[in-house]
Amino acid sequence: xxxxxxxxxxxxxxxxxxxxxxxxxxxxxxxxxxxxxxxxxxxxxxxxxxxxxxxxxxxxxxxxxxxxxxxxxxxxxxxxxxxxxxxxxxxxxxxxxxxxxxxxxxxxxxx
Amino acid sequence: xxxxxxxxxxxxxxxxxxxxxxxxxxxxxxxxxxxxxxxxxxxxxxxxxxxxxxxxxxxxxxxxxxxxxxxxxxxxxxxxxxxxxxxxxxxxxxxxxxxxxxxxxxxxxxxxxx
Numbered sequence: 001x002x003x004x005x006x007x008x009x010x011x012x013x014x015x016x017x018x019x020x021x022x023x024x025x026x027x028x029x030x031x032x033x034x035x036x037x038x039x040x041x042x043x044x045x046x047x048x049x050x051x052x053x054x055x056x057x058x059x060x061x062x063x064x065x066x067x068x069x070x071x072x073x074x075x076x077x078x079x080x081x082x083x084x085x086x087x088x089x090x091x092x093x094x095x096x097x098x099x100x101x102x103x104x105x106x107x108x109x110x111x
Numbered sequence: 112x113x114x115x116x117x118x119x120x121x122x123x124x125x126x127x128x129x130x131x132x133x134x135x136x137x138x139x140x141x142x143x144x145x146x147x148x149x150x151x152x153x154x155x156x157x158x159x160x161x162x163x164x165x166x167x168x169x170x171x172x173x174x175x176x177x178x179x180x181x182x183x184x185x186x187x188x189x190x191x192x193x194x195x196x197x198x199x200x201x202x203x204x205x206x207x208x209x210x211x212x213x214x215x216x217x218x219x220x221x222x223x224x225x
Binding site: 003025033040041042043044045090098099100101102103104 | 113115118144146153154156159169199201203213214215216217218219221
Protein backbone atom coordinates (compact mmCIF):
# COMPACT_ATOMS: atom_id res chain seq x y z
CA UNK A 1 0.00 0.00 0.00
CA UNK A 2 1.17 3.54 -0.61
CA UNK A 3 0.07 6.92 0.59
CA UNK A 4 -0.62 9.82 -1.71
CA UNK A 5 0.64 13.30 -0.93
CA UNK A 6 -1.86 16.08 -1.48
CA UNK A 7 -0.92 19.62 -2.35
CA UNK A 8 -1.63 22.30 -1.26
CA UNK A 9 -2.31 21.47 2.37
CA UNK A 10 -4.90 24.24 2.55
CA UNK A 11 -6.76 26.25 -0.06
CA UNK A 12 -9.23 29.13 0.30
CA UNK A 13 -11.19 30.39 -2.70
CA UNK A 14 -14.26 32.50 -3.34
CA UNK A 15 -17.56 30.78 -3.98
CA UNK A 16 -18.05 30.26 -7.68
CA UNK A 17 -14.35 29.91 -8.46
CA UNK A 18 -12.69 26.67 -9.47
CA UNK A 19 -10.59 24.71 -6.99
CA UNK A 20 -7.67 22.54 -8.03
CA UNK A 21 -5.78 20.18 -5.77
CA UNK A 22 -2.99 17.81 -6.65
CA UNK A 23 -1.80 14.40 -5.59
CA UNK A 24 1.59 12.78 -6.07
CA UNK A 25 2.52 9.18 -5.43
CA UNK A 26 5.66 7.09 -5.61
CA UNK A 27 5.11 3.70 -7.28
CA UNK A 28 3.02 2.46 -10.19
CA UNK A 29 -0.71 2.17 -9.62
CA UNK A 30 -3.74 0.25 -10.77
CA UNK A 31 -6.09 3.10 -9.93
CA UNK A 32 -6.36 6.26 -7.88
CA UNK A 33 -9.35 7.37 -5.83
CA UNK A 34 -10.41 10.69 -4.38
CA UNK A 35 -12.38 11.07 -1.16
CA UNK A 36 -14.00 14.02 0.62
CA UNK A 37 -14.38 14.44 4.37
CA UNK A 38 -16.62 17.06 5.89
CA UNK A 39 -15.50 18.19 9.32
CA UNK A 40 -15.94 15.48 11.94
CA UNK A 41 -17.62 13.07 9.54
CA UNK A 42 -16.69 9.96 7.60
CA UNK A 43 -15.06 10.00 4.19
CA UNK A 44 -17.10 9.90 1.03
CA UNK A 45 -15.79 8.21 -2.10
CA UNK A 46 -15.89 10.75 -4.95
CA UNK A 47 -14.33 9.21 -8.01
CA UNK A 48 -11.96 6.45 -9.14
CA UNK A 49 -9.68 6.75 -12.14
CA UNK A 50 -7.93 3.72 -13.57
CA UNK A 51 -4.31 3.74 -14.66
CA UNK A 52 -5.26 3.50 -18.34
CA UNK A 53 -7.51 6.58 -18.10
CA UNK A 54 -6.26 10.14 -18.40
CA UNK A 55 -9.35 12.09 -17.43
CA UNK A 56 -12.68 11.40 -15.77
CA UNK A 57 -15.67 13.57 -14.99
CA UNK A 58 -18.43 13.35 -12.42
CA UNK A 59 -20.76 16.33 -12.20
CA UNK A 60 -18.62 19.33 -11.21
CA UNK A 61 -15.59 17.13 -10.58
CA UNK A 62 -12.84 16.54 -13.08
CA UNK A 63 -9.95 14.23 -12.29
CA UNK A 64 -6.82 13.84 -14.38
CA UNK A 65 -4.10 11.25 -14.09
CA UNK A 66 -0.57 11.42 -15.44
CA UNK A 67 1.13 8.11 -14.74
CA UNK A 68 4.41 9.29 -16.26
CA UNK A 69 4.60 12.01 -13.62
CA UNK A 70 2.93 9.89 -10.95
CA UNK A 71 0.42 12.63 -10.27
CA UNK A 72 -3.28 13.34 -10.31
CA UNK A 73 -5.37 16.46 -9.97
CA UNK A 74 -8.91 17.07 -8.79
CA UNK A 75 -10.74 20.09 -10.17
CA UNK A 76 -13.98 21.28 -8.63
CA UNK A 77 -15.73 23.76 -10.88
CA UNK A 78 -18.10 26.52 -9.76
CA UNK A 79 -17.37 25.89 -6.09
CA UNK A 80 -20.10 26.08 -3.45
CA UNK A 81 -20.05 26.53 0.31
CA UNK A 82 -20.92 22.83 0.66
CA UNK A 83 -17.61 21.94 -1.01
CA UNK A 84 -15.77 23.10 2.12
CA UNK A 85 -14.11 19.90 3.29
CA UNK A 86 -10.85 17.97 3.29
CA UNK A 87 -9.97 16.04 0.15
CA UNK A 88 -7.80 12.94 0.05
CA UNK A 89 -6.30 10.94 -2.76
CA UNK A 90 -5.70 7.20 -2.46
CA UNK A 91 -3.39 5.53 -4.98
CA UNK A 92 -3.61 1.77 -5.24
CA UNK A 93 -1.09 -0.59 -6.81
CA UNK A 94 -3.10 -3.80 -6.78
CA UNK A 95 -6.42 -5.20 -5.70
CA UNK A 96 -5.15 -6.25 -2.29
CA UNK A 97 -3.85 -2.83 -1.35
CA UNK A 98 -5.29 -1.23 1.73
CA UNK A 99 -6.16 2.42 1.44
CA UNK A 100 -3.69 4.58 3.34
CA UNK A 101 -4.61 8.25 3.59
CA UNK A 102 -2.32 11.25 3.67
CA UNK A 103 -2.91 14.63 5.27
CA UNK A 104 -5.29 15.80 2.58
CA UNK A 105 -6.08 19.24 1.22
CA UNK A 106 -8.33 21.39 3.40
CA UNK A 107 -10.56 23.39 1.07
CA UNK A 108 -12.43 26.43 2.39
CA UNK A 109 -14.98 28.15 0.18
CA UNK A 110 -15.43 31.79 1.13
CA UNK A 111 -18.89 33.38 0.75
CA UNK B 112 -26.72 7.55 5.31
CA UNK B 113 -23.94 5.75 3.50
CA UNK B 114 -24.99 2.21 4.32
CA UNK B 115 -22.38 1.92 7.07
CA UNK B 116 -23.79 2.77 10.50
CA UNK B 117 -21.63 3.52 13.50
CA UNK B 118 -22.87 3.79 17.07
CA UNK B 119 -22.61 5.67 19.26
CA UNK B 120 -21.87 8.95 17.48
CA UNK B 121 -20.26 10.40 20.58
CA UNK B 122 -18.74 8.67 23.59
CA UNK B 123 -17.10 10.05 26.70
CA UNK B 124 -15.39 7.50 28.91
CA UNK B 125 -13.09 7.43 31.88
CA UNK B 126 -9.73 5.74 31.73
CA UNK B 127 -10.95 2.80 33.80
CA UNK B 128 -14.13 2.20 31.82
CA UNK B 129 -14.87 -0.51 29.29
CA UNK B 130 -16.93 0.42 26.27
CA UNK B 131 -17.54 -0.83 22.76
CA UNK B 132 -17.95 0.85 19.39
CA UNK B 133 -20.23 -0.79 16.88
CA UNK B 134 -20.21 -0.74 13.09
CA UNK B 135 -22.85 -2.33 10.89
CA UNK B 136 -23.22 -2.59 7.13
CA UNK B 137 -25.75 -4.29 4.92
CA UNK B 138 -24.06 -3.56 1.61
CA UNK B 139 -22.97 -7.15 1.09
CA UNK B 140 -19.35 -6.21 1.68
CA UNK B 141 -16.94 -8.75 3.06
CA UNK B 142 -14.10 -6.52 4.13
CA UNK B 143 -14.29 -4.14 7.10
CA UNK B 144 -11.83 -1.67 8.57
CA UNK B 145 -11.20 0.47 11.64
CA UNK B 146 -9.42 3.80 11.21
CA UNK B 147 -8.40 6.32 13.86
CA UNK B 148 -8.28 10.04 13.13
CA UNK B 149 -6.61 12.20 15.75
CA UNK B 150 -6.50 15.96 15.59
CA UNK B 151 -3.94 17.22 13.07
CA UNK B 152 -2.86 13.70 12.08
CA UNK B 153 -3.61 11.62 9.00
CA UNK B 154 -6.07 8.77 9.30
CA UNK B 155 -4.42 5.68 10.70
CA UNK B 156 -5.51 2.24 9.57
CA UNK B 157 -5.91 0.12 12.71
CA UNK B 158 -7.45 -3.22 11.75
CA UNK B 159 -8.60 -5.04 8.62
CA UNK B 160 -11.04 -7.94 8.44
CA UNK B 161 -11.72 -10.04 5.35
CA UNK B 162 -14.54 -12.58 5.53
CA UNK B 163 -14.59 -12.21 9.35
CA UNK B 164 -10.88 -12.99 9.69
CA UNK B 165 -8.45 -10.36 10.91
CA UNK B 166 -5.85 -9.86 8.20
CA UNK B 167 -4.12 -6.76 9.48
CA UNK B 168 -3.28 -5.23 12.84
CA UNK B 169 -1.12 -2.15 12.49
CA UNK B 170 0.66 -2.37 15.84
CA UNK B 171 -2.42 -1.26 17.71
CA UNK B 172 -2.15 -1.37 21.54
CA UNK B 173 -3.98 -4.25 23.18
CA UNK B 174 -6.34 -1.87 24.97
CA UNK B 175 -8.14 -1.81 21.60
CA UNK B 176 -9.71 -5.19 20.86
CA UNK B 177 -11.62 -5.70 17.61
CA UNK B 178 -14.28 -8.31 17.02
CA UNK B 179 -15.97 -9.32 13.78
CA UNK B 180 -18.71 -11.89 14.46
CA UNK B 181 -19.95 -11.82 10.85
CA UNK B 182 -19.30 -9.90 7.67
CA UNK B 183 -21.94 -7.31 8.54
CA UNK B 184 -20.79 -6.33 12.01
CA UNK B 185 -17.56 -5.02 13.45
CA UNK B 186 -16.88 -3.99 17.02
CA UNK B 187 -14.03 -2.19 18.73
CA UNK B 188 -13.83 -3.01 22.42
CA UNK B 189 -12.10 -0.40 24.51
CA UNK B 190 -10.59 -0.75 27.98
CA UNK B 191 -8.21 1.27 30.14
CA UNK B 192 -7.76 3.90 27.47
CA UNK B 193 -5.49 6.93 27.70
CA UNK B 194 -6.42 10.56 27.01
CA UNK B 195 -4.33 10.41 23.82
CA UNK B 196 -6.75 7.80 22.51
CA UNK B 197 -9.35 10.55 22.14
CA UNK B 198 -10.10 10.69 18.42
CA UNK B 199 -12.65 10.10 15.70
CA UNK B 200 -12.93 6.36 15.04
CA UNK B 201 -14.11 5.51 11.56
CA UNK B 202 -15.37 2.21 10.25
CA UNK B 203 -15.35 1.38 6.55
CA UNK B 204 -16.37 -1.55 4.41
CA UNK B 205 -15.68 -2.72 0.88
CA UNK B 206 -15.73 -5.67 -1.38
CA UNK B 207 -12.53 -7.69 -1.14
CA UNK B 208 -10.18 -6.50 -3.82
CA UNK B 209 -10.57 -3.29 -1.95
CA UNK B 210 -8.77 -0.89 -4.07
CA UNK B 211 -10.81 -1.62 -7.14
CA UNK B 212 -14.11 -0.60 -5.63
CA UNK B 213 -13.37 1.99 -3.02
CA UNK B 214 -14.46 2.10 0.57
CA UNK B 215 -17.76 3.12 2.14
CA UNK B 216 -17.30 4.90 5.44
CA UNK B 217 -19.56 5.38 8.42
CA UNK B 218 -19.99 8.77 10.07
CA UNK B 219 -17.63 7.87 12.89
CA UNK B 220 -17.65 7.78 16.67
CA UNK B 221 -16.13 10.80 18.40
CA UNK B 222 -14.40 9.36 21.48
CA UNK B 223 -13.24 11.48 24.38
CA UNK B 224 -11.22 9.83 27.15
CA UNK B 225 -11.23 11.77 30.41
